[in-house]
Amino acid sequence: MKNSLHWREYLITRLFRISGYSAIVFVGMIFFFLLREGLPALGKVEFVSLFSARWYPIEEYFGILPLIGGSLIVTIGATLIAVPFGVGAAIYISEIAPRWMREILKPLVEVLGGLPSVVLGFLGILILSPYLRILLNLPTGLTALAGSLLLGGIAIPTVVSVSEDALDAVPKSYRDAALALGATEWQTIWRVTLPAARSGVLTAVMLGVGRAIGETMAVMMVTGNAAVLPKGLGALFAPARTMTATIAAEMGEVANGSVHYHVLFFIGIILFLISLVVNVTASTVVFRQRKRQERILS
């Protein structure tokens, strides 16, 4: 009896440990395969031409700058939309809305976050881009702007729900203290609640950016997919092509082991590095904040 309990205990702890380690193993393996398939690109294409401005794989032009630029412009646009609206909505839900409104809004935001991006892309093609074309009088509505708007919409639920949690975690006593000093509701939010929740809000922003830069389907559907190096603000109103869309569109028709194949994986490495940087930045900021808070509380 005692022995079997002991064994069960042993098995269960092992099982959990394996599950825990598996996350590390998976990330390690993904990174390993990415490197194995992607790094040969550096040997087959000259470094200078890899980072040139022309992407035309059929004629062996593998300049990935337009793709990086496309991703950047779409992601920055999306961030500019998602952050103010997302944080604003979170402030409304957690600080201003009456309780019944909060109880409607919160689940709605979660539902919005769970919508498959293909569905949103579909709406983007059918409604958003024709509307943009007419409104802005463009030759085509399938532009970086459409991608930004759509991606912004996709990232908003993430930003809202994470920053709402952060705002909610600010002790009520902070608000009481500010109000008792004669601050108005808005002054309390802007100068006290938001700064107190800033690490959480920052995490929300980073997660939103991460969501935007990794998104593929919706972007591929609405950005027009022309690999043009964006130059200046005008590029927002022209078609663009992101790194993710390139991989998704071309991986299916490339010969295994060809130069093109390796370059696509190399783009994957760059994507991986970018989201790694975003995540590491977010967690160091949060970690530093938490450290400081612990020191203060102890």
Add this chain to the structure above:
Amino acid sequence: MNKISIENLTLHYSDDKESLQNISLGIPANAITVIFGPAGGGKSTLLRVLNRLNDLTDVSFMKGRVLIDNEDILDPRLDVITLRRRVGMVFARPVVLPMSIRQNLTYGLEVAGEKDKSKMDAAIERSLIQAALWDEVRDRLNDPAAALSGGQQQRLCLARVLALEPEVILLDEPTSGLDPISTGKVEESLQELKKTYTIVLVPHSVQQAARAADYAAFFLQGELVEFAQGDKLFTNPTDKRTQDYVEGRFG
């Protein structure tokens, strides 16, 4: 002369947790009035009525009048922001705002529209001296307030209220988280401050109530049992329940 008159105040929360039942109480100016009694007696609720911080909670029923300088502060048309500048509050747990020491002190003035920097500096020095904190922080006003010790934080919260030059100061168990030395410092400053301000104190122990009180009100389950001058109430209470509580037989 009474600074604050509470007339037949009755209040219920929607969750029935605490309540006030038909309270009538006159709080004299330039004295420390102590409101004490066991937990859940309505002490904090009463304080939060006095600066209308209770507006934010689920009050299901409220009746009666509260007058400060003969003006009804429960009037819905009253500007609560101005009221809260006149009636400052210090909470049980020190809540320093996530800013520097200086900004904590000037925050109330800033939101009140004060821009004159020399006035602010004067207010900082005056309020820190009054709260017995000046010597400890004068050289590091730009440090984050959160880096101060608990006792210093609580005195900073007091100073923050004093910077606004209110008329009434409400203190809700201001020393509950403090060590005896810091507690002593806060109590000393209160004795000094009562010359200028009307002070309403919810103490964290009967001993503190007895030490600080010029006047004392004993609250039990939302009811005002007894109100008298401090010496009388703690040595020779009229009501049996007050006597039992003061002598430590319950609570």
